[in-house]
Amino acid sequence: MECRKEKNLEKCSCTYDYCERKGLCCECVAYHREHGELPGCFFPAEVERTYDRSIEAFIRCHQKSKK
Template identity: 60%
Template sequence: MNCERERKNLERCNCTYPGCSRKGNCCECIAYHKAMDQLPACYFPEDEEKTYDRSIENFIKIYQERGTIR
């Protein structure tokens, strides 16, 4: 599936996974991660995104530790 906004999306995509075929195609990225019970890279701070742990549990843990979620 082609995305007409792919180039613009790539400007703010923080995914560091090498060879990701969905990079810049937000619709496919979100659908893929939702099917895996995960969140896409853009939900994570850059230092945490690099761990590739995109689980919802990890997202909650990160933001609880940083005081953003109570």
């Protein structure tokens, strides 16, 4: 399947500008999965900016949003 990098970049919320996987969603997901993390687009903006991509950070921020 052909990558739609330019289209993906329109919605990419990752603020790490130097990432070589930016806009390459399948590579981004695979990279973070290998590291026990989630991609930045899974997080609210204020949490994404911390660059804490841990599963624990994901759970914390989404538990807070339910309260």
